[in-house]
Amino acid sequence: MTQPSTNGDNPASSGRTPAQGNRLDPWYDVYADRAHNLRASEIRALFSVVSRPEVVSLAGGMPNLKDLPLDRLAASAEKLIRNHGAQAMQYGSGQGWEVLRERITEVMTYDGIVGADPDDVVVTTGSQQALDLVTELFVNPGDVILAEAPSYVGALGVFHARQADVVHVAMDEHGIIPEALVETIRDVRASGRTIKFIYIIPNYHNPAGVTLSAERRPIIAEICLREHVLIVEDNPYGLLGFHSDPLPAIASYSPEGVVYLGSFSKMFAPGFRIGWAYAPHAIRAKLVLALESAILCPSMVGQMAIADYLSNYDWYGQVKSFRSMYAERCRAMLTSLEEYMPSCSWTVPDGGFYTWVTLPEGLDAKAMLPRAVRAQVAYVSGTAFFYDGTGSNHLRLSFCYPTPEEIREGVRRLSTVVNTEKEIVDMFGTASGNEAGAGSDR
Numbered sequence: 103m104t105q106p107s108t109n110g111d112n113p114a115s116s117g118r119t120p121a122q123g124n125r126l127d128p129w130y131d132v133y134a135d136r137a138h139n140l141r142a143s144e145i146r147a148l149f150s151v152v153s154r155p156e157v158v159s160l161a162g163g164m165p166n167l168k169d170l171p172l173d174r175l176a177a178s179a180e181k182l183i184r185n186h187g188a189q190a191m192q193y194g195s196g197q198g199w200e201v202l203r204e205r206i207t208e209v210m211t212y213d214g215i216v217g218a219d220p221d222d223v224v225v226t227t228g229s230q231q232a233l234d235l236v237t238e239l240f241v242n243p244g245d246v247i248l249a250e251a252p253s254y255v256g257a258l259g260v261f262h263a264r265q266a267d268v269v270h271v272a273m274d275e276h277g278i279i280p281e282a283l284v285e286t287i288r289d290v291r292a293s294g295r296t297i298k299f300i301y302i303i304p305n306y307h308n309p310a311g312v313t314l315s316a317e318r319r320p321i322i323a324e325i326c327l328r329e330h331v332l333i334v335e336d337n338p339y340g341l342l343g344f345h346s347d348p349l350p351a352i353a354s355y356s357p358e359g360v361v362y363l364g365s366f367s368k369m370f371a372p373g374f375r376i377g378w379a380y381a382p383h384a385i386r387a388k389l390v391l392a393l394e395s396a397i398l399c400p401s402m403v404g405q406m407a408i409a410d411y412l413s414n415y416d417w418y419g420q421v422k423s424f425r426s427m428y429a430e431r432c433r434a435m436l437t438s439l440e441e442y443m444p445s446c447s448w449t450v451p452d453g454g455f456y457t458w459v460t461l462p463e464g465l466d467a468k469a470m471l472p473r474a475v476r477a478q479v480a481y482v483s484g485t486a487f488f489y490d491g492t493g494s495n496h497l498r499l500s501f502c503y504p505t506p507e508e509i510r511e512g513v514r515r516l517s518t519v520v521n522t523e524k525e526i527v528d529m530f531g532t533a534s535g536n537e538a539g540a541g542s543d544r
């Protein structure tokens with residue numbers, strides 16, 4: 103009997119014969135093929151290490167909830183259950199509570215989506231579920247999804263689990279590059295493969311930290327309409343611009359060509375796990391069927407609590423206070439990078455949680471990570487954000503959670519590791535620990 107392989111692989115590569123199972127899981131051979139495509143994200147794998155108090159974590163993307171009005175939320179929750187408990191504790195509509203869907207259309211006006219019909223909104227369990235449902239609806243095994251290079255690790259995990267093939271499209275500091283998109287569509291089709299949709303994070307990109315420019319938005323919408331490529335526009339960070347409301351969503355240019363995903367996780371809090379999809383009518387109808395089959399309906403109590411928050415609290419004022427907190431932390435990150443890491447380059451975000459760092463040539467972020475953790479700082483290797491595990495010359499730093507002082511200390515610690523690696527590379531041409539094919543875990 104063979105050992106289970108560590109990378110969710112197929113029987114052919116593990117040498118396992120059918121109907122054997124393995125020592126750890128006797129049901130190994132019984133799983134559906136797609137179950138072998140499930141994989142742990144590199145970020146979750148880091149959790150146990152980075153939660154040690156002595157480690158400064160610049161890795162996670164958890165929103166910073168220290169300024170949330172918890173007393174106020176507790177009072178509303180009590181009132182909600184006391185006055186409307188029978189409804190709040192009951193099943194609800196599969197599409198989501200109508201009152202919340204109306205509030206959601208108001209929130210979307212900040213994204214330039216004006217006049218949306220609440221009937222075209224589906225409430226989901228976080229936007230993560232919306233991503234999964236859209237992928238389930240459109241993707242057969244082997245179909246191609248286009249995604250920015252790099253892209254959100256949680257989306258790549260869904261695409262992998264649904265047996266899609268992801269082809270990355272180049273981006274720069276203004277977001278996805280229209281010419282690269284046209285070329286990629288042409289190349290993929292020339293190779294005989296089918297593109298099902300393009301996945302784009304237009305605002306304060308996770309992990310790249312950049313924003314799709316105002317000029318490019320209508321161009322991207324137009325290319326995709328012309329080429330009949332559906333756009334999945336994922337916008338959880340849109341309201342967290344440091345200086346302004348977001349640019350008009352791609353959906354505002356092409357409502358029939360875009361499934362827009364929104365979330366309360368970052369502009370409010372992820373605890374209620376409420377997100378949404380705003381979709382062309384026919385797609386919306388299918389999304390509701392897929393959602394009902396997955397979970398029957400989203401949490402009623404969560405939806406009612408969020409609708410109450412949006413109706414009876416100055417939620418936009420709260421968003422503004424989040425913005426200035428994150429802006430201060432971002433400044434701490436950028437000034438520390440300038441001071442301590444001049445051998446690297448990085449993106450300069452206008453909002454959100456992340457900056458994307460490019461290491462000096464020859465350095466490998468994945469191989470370097472254990473040495474960084476030994477120096478008591480953590481980040482996410484760029485390899486997490488590419489479907490094929492490339493990207494080892496990059497890392498993602500998040501500034502959302504630690505204090506400005508911790509950020510400064512974290513970057514200082516990271517610089518000592520980077521400088522040592524660079525000295526070794528300059529001297530020997532390769533950093534220690536790079537030999538074993540680090541960076542190719544998929």
Ligand SMILES: Cc1ncc(COP(=O)(O)O)c(C=O)c1O
Pocket residue numbers: 163227228229230231254256303308336338364365366367372376377
């Ligand atoms: C780009 C992006 N999309 C979607 C999600 C999922 O968010 P939710 O909490 O709404 O499921 C995240 C969470 O970090 C994200 O960064």
